[in-house]
Amino acid sequence: MTGETKYEVFARRNEGDDTLHLGNVRAKSDRLAKMYAHNTYDEEDWDYLAVVRADDLLEVEPQAMRHGVSADE
Amino acid sequence: MSDWPDAAVDYVQAIADTKLVIGHRCAQWSLAGPSLEDDIGGSSAAQEEVGHVRQLFRKLEDQGRDGDWLRGAREPEEFNNASALDRIDGEWADFVATIAPADRAAWYLLDAIDSDGMDGMITKIGEDEYFHLEYHDARLETLAAEQPDELQATLEETIPAALAFIGPESYDDESDPLVESGFTSVSAADVRERFADHYRDLFADTDVSLSGVDWDAPDADEWDETRRRVGSGGVDEEDLVQIRGERNAMFAR
Numbered sequence: 256m257t258g259e260t261k262y263e264v265f266a267r268r269n270e271g272d273d274t275l276h277l278g279n280v281r282a283k284s285d286r287l288a289k290m291y292a293h294n295t296y297d298e299e300d301w302d303y304l305a306v307v308r309a310d311d312l313l314e315v316e317p318q319a320m321r322h323g324v325s326a327d328e
Numbered sequence: 329m330s331d332w333p334d335a336a337v338d339y340v341q342a343i344a345d346t347k348l349v350i351g352h353r354c355a356q357w358s359l360a361g362p363s364l365e366d367d368i369g370g371s372s373a374a375q376e377e378v379g380h381v382r383q384l385f386r387k388l389e390d391q392g393r394d395g396d397w398l399r400g401a402r403e404p405e406e407f408n409n410a411s412a413l414d415r416i417d418g419e420w421a422d423f424v425a426t427i428a429p430a431d432r433a434a435w436y437l438l439d440a441i442d443s444d445g446m447d448g449m450i451t452k453i454g455e456d457e458y459f460h461l462e463y464h465d466a467r468l469e470t471l472a473a474e475q476p477d478e479l480q481a482t483l484e485e486t487i488p489a490a491l492a493f494i495g496p497e498s499y500d501d502e503s504d505p506l507v508e509s510g511f512t513s514v515s516a517a518d519v520r521e522r523f524a525d526h527y528r529d530l531f532a533d534t535d536v537s538l539s540g541v542d543w544d545a546p547d548a549d550e551w552d553e554t555r556r557r558v559g560s561g562g563v564d565e566e567d568l569v570q571i572r573g574e575r576n577a578m579f580a581r
Binding site: 280281282283284286287289290291293294295297 | 459
């Protein structure tokens with residue numbers, strides 16, 4: 256709990272809207288990250304606000320996609 | 329003029345004054361927290377607390393309290409804030425461990441009010457307070473892991489002060505004058521139990537022990553029911569200069 260983790264912050268204004276990436280916060284716990292996100296991005300009355308640990312984001316590798324799947328894969 | 333019992337006017341006055349000083353303390357820390365996010369949280373909380381105070385002062389003016397007096401034209405001993413907020417000595421852990429119990433106690437007292445015309449305001453304040461209290465607890469959890477000794481030492485001072493602010497344990501459903509008058513629906517004894525359970529649960533699996541806290545405070549015979557504390561004292565004159573906005577008024581001339 257003592258180390259800081261980077262969290263990406265996402266939100267949507269209304270139900271059905273696209274979910275937007277707002278920015279990020281650094282926090283020492285998930286609970287604190289949620290409060291930091293709320294305090295930092297509370298100018299809008301969000302329908303939905305979420306944080307995701309940056310370490311948990313799964314990167315889709317565009318180079319691999321462009322090369323396609325070879326016949327022997 | 330007042331249609332509340334005198335004790336109810338004092339009760340709301342103490343809640344409003346506690347919020348006024350919490351707002352001031354949050355503003356003082358809003359450029360001195362350990363991270364930018366904590367600074368933003370302090371600024372946000374300070375603004376919201378001042379908003380709550382303005383609404384509560386309006387209710388108190390409806391009950392006959394003078395507006396100028398409410399907004400600061402009074403002596404430190406006439407501010408009925410929770411005593412732990414009079415001054416905060418120390419660093420960040422001390423600040424959080426002082427603000428958090430006072431803020432939670434003030435919210436529980438406000439939430440206990442069952443009076444016509446107060447419901448909408450209390451619901452709105454509760455929406456803000458959810459985030460204030462959740463933030464405090466999240467911060468207390470991290471500090472319990474990092475600085476348990478400092479946190480514990482401060483809580484041993486600030487929790488009894490918050491219990492004094494809530495009221496003596498002898499004020500149960502049969503004897504709490506505000507419950508008897510119908511102004512509140514939850515006795516001080518029940519609020520104390522809810523408050524104590526919360527902090528015992530929060531620190532149960534941490535290195536912070538609350539066994540040294542005086543959970544019986546305050547002594548009912550020594551309790552000042554108007555100021556909701558034991559003993560005298562009050563905020564410093566310099567705090568009052570800032571709360572009254574005296575220097576801002578000089579710039580505005």
